[in-house]
Amino acid sequence: MFDEATHAYPDAEARRHVESLIATVCEAGALAKARFDSDLRLDDKAHGDIVTDVDLACETIIIAGIRALAPTHHIHSEEAGVLDGASDWSWIVDPLDGTHNYVSGIPLFGMIVSLCFRGEPVAAILHDAHREETVHGTRHGPVFLNGAPLPALSPEKPLRSATIGWTQGYAVGDDPTARRVRDRVEANAKRLMATWSPVIETMKVLTGKFGGMVSYDGEFTDLSAARALVPALGGKVARFSRGGEDRRFVVGAAPYVDALLAEIGAVMSD
Template sequence: MDAVTRDEPAGAGGLADELRVAVGAAEEAGALLRSRFLDAFRVETKGEDGDVVTELDLLAEELITGRLAARFPADRIRAEEGGELAGRLPARPGSRRTWLVDPLDGSNNVVVGLPAYVVGIALCVDDEPVLGVVHDPVAGRTWRAVRGEGAYGPGGRLLVAARPPGAVRPVLGWTQGHGVGGDPAARALKDGLEAGARRVLQLWAPLLTWSLLAAGLIDGFVGYRAEEIDLPAGSLLVTEAGLAVRALDGGPFSARIGQSDAARSYVACRPELLPYLLDLVARAARTG
C-alpha cells in the first residue's frame, strides 16, 4: 500500500523513504498477524507481572527489523522482544537514529482471542520522535505522522474537531506500565478518571488507544509510568493531529527515549478538555 495520500506533503519532512519503508513493514507484519490470529501458536510468560510473548510477536518482529536493517543498515533498532539490535554497519558519524518496534501491541488480547491489536514503529533522532506508524490489521487502518508534517489516517489528514458545547462526559483511555502493579497512586488516578468520565477504556494496546485519540474517536488518554516502546509513535500521532499532551501536573511533556518511567506519565486530550482532565488528575492525586 502506498504510504502517501494526495493530502500528504510529498516531502514528508525529508523522511519520505523512511515513512514508505515503515508503513510497508508494519502492514506486511499486520497481514502475517491477521493470517495467524486464529491459529494455534506458542505463548510464553515474560517478567513477573504476568505479561506474555507469543510466537506471533517474534515472527512479526523478525520481519520488521529485517526490513529496517536492510534499508537503513547504520541505524540502531530497539524491538519489544529482542531489545537493542546493532545495525549492519557502524553508526554513521553524527547519526543518532533509533527505530523502535512494537511488533504486536496487544499480545494479551490475542492470547484470549480478542481482535484488538496493532503494529507500531517509530523513528527517533537525537532521542526525539520524528516519525510514527501504527497499523491496525483487524480493520485494515494505518495511521502515520512525521514531525512538523501532520498526522494521517485512512481518510487523509487528521484534524480533530472540537467537541460540541454541552457534550456528555468524555470517553477516556487508560494505560499503566507493566511494573506498576498495585501502586496506590495509579489506583487513585484511575478511580478519579472513572468518576469524571463516561467511559474509561483499558484496551491492553496503548498504540491502538493513541490512534483512536488521534482520529477523534475518543476524547482523552491518561498514562501512568507508561512503557517506552509505544510512547514516541503514539504521542507524535496525537500532537501532529493537533491534540494536547501534558505531564500529569500540567507541565510540558516529552516523549524522548531514555527517560525514567516516572517521566512517562501524561494526559493527552482535545485541547478544550485539558483543564477538565488536569483537574480530575489533581483531585485524584490529593486522595491517593
Template sequence: MDLWKARIVAIEAAEAAGTLLRRGACGRFDVREKGAADVLTSLDLESERVIVERIRAGYPRHRIISEELGVIDGDDAWSWVIDPLDGTNNLAIGLPVYGIGLALCHDGVPMLGVIHDPVSDRTWSAIRGRGAWISRNRALSRPADRRRRRPLLAWSQGYAVSPDDPMASALRLLLERMAGRVLQLWAPLTYWVMLARGDIDGIVGYRIGEVDLHAGVVIAREVGIDIRDLSGAPFEERLGDMSETRSLVAGPEDVVDRLLRLGPPAERLRTRLADLWTAERAVAHAPEPPDWR
C-alpha cells in the same frame, strides 16, 4: 534524511507484519509467560523479525530498539523504536484489539510515527511538523469537538505498576467518577489512533512504557492533541531509557485541563489508600491470637 521515504518503508514493514499477524491469529501459536500479567507469543517474534529485516534493509546503519530483541546497535543519531505486537494479551485470548507501532527518532526526538491495525488492515502515520495521514495519502485532520458532558477516556499503565499502587488506584477511582466510560484495553497504540480520530476524548497514562508511546505521540501532535505530564508541564517527548517512569494526560486542551484538576484530590486519596493498605497488611501478617481455652 528523507522522512517521506522512511514513512513508506515503515508503512510497508508494518503492513507486512500485520498480514502475518492477521493470518496467524486465526491458527495456532505458542504463548508463554513473559512477566507479571504479561505474555509473549510466537507471533510477536515473527512480526518483529519481518519489521526488523525490512528496516535493516532500508537503513542498515540506523539503531533499532525493539520490544523483544532490545537494542540493535547502529548510528545513535537515528533510532527506530518498534512494537511488533501491542496488545499481545488481547490476541492471546482471542480479543481482536492489537496493533503495530514504529517510530523514527533523530537525536532522541520522534520525527515519524506509524501505527497499523491488522484487524481492520488500516494504517495511520505522521511526520513531525508535516501532517498526519490514514493509508498512504489521505490527510488525517483534527478531530471534531464533541463536547461530551462526561468524557470517554482511556487508561494505560506500565507493567511495572503493582495492583496496590495507591496513586494508580486513586486516579482510576476519580476517572471512573468523572468519565462516561474508562477503557482499559491494554493496547496503547489503539488508544492513540482512537484519540486522533476523535473516537475518545482523552488518555491518562501512568508510568507507561516507551515502545508503544512515540508513534502515537507523533500522530496525536500532528492533529492538534495536547499532551502534558501529570504536573501540567509539557510532556517530554524525547526517547527515554525504557524505564516505565513517565506519566501523561492527552486530549483536546479543555479535556486535559479537566484531567489535570484531578491532581490534588488524587494525591489526597493516594495518601488515604496508602495508609489503608499499610493497615491491611499489618492485620494480614499479625500473629494468631493465643487460644486461652
C-alpha cells in the same frame, strides 16, 4: 515538552522513512491477522506479560525492513531489545501490541513503530492489524488514516462527554495512587476504557473517537507514537508526576488534557 529549537529535525526525511516502512508494517500485520485465533507458542515475560511466536515473527519482519531502509539507525524493539546504530535516528518498535488480547481471541492488536530524532519521537506508524487500518505521519503533520489526511482534534463537548483510554505498565499492579488516578478520571469522563492495546487507543484518539488517553507507568513503546502524532493534529502531550517519572502521560485534544491534568493533579497532591 518538545522544544522545536532544541530538537529541530528534518521533517521531509522523517516522512520519507516512515512512508517507506508502511508496507513492511502492513506485512507484519497480515501475518498476525492470518495467525489470529490459531495455535500459538507462548512464553512468559516479567510482571505477567507474555510473548508469542507471532510477536517474534512480526518483529523479524519489521527489523529487517528498518535495516534494509536505514542500516545505521538505532533500534529499540520490545522483544529484541536494543540494536545499536550510528545515527541521530532511532526506532521504537512494538511488533505485536495487545498480545494478551491476541491470545485471548480479542481482535484489538497491532503494531507501533515510532521514529525518533536524537531520542525524541517525531514520526510514527500505527497499524490495526485486524481492521487493516494504518495511521502514519510526522510531528509537523499532516497525519493520515489509510492515505486520507486526518482533521485537527477540536472537541466541542466537555470532558464528561468524552471516552478516555487508560493504559498502565504490567508492573503497576494494584498501586493505590494509580487506582486513585484511574477512579478520578473515570468519575469525570463519559467512559474510561482499558483495551490493553495502546495502538488501538492511540488510533482512536487520533481519529477523534476517544477524547484522550492516560498512561500510568506504561511500557516504553506505549505512548511513543502518540507523542509524535497527537501534536500534529493540534492536540497536547503532557507528563504528570511529582517525582519526575518518565512514563506518566496524558495525551489527546488539548481541552481534555487540561481538564484531566486538573483532576489528576488533585489526586496526586493528596
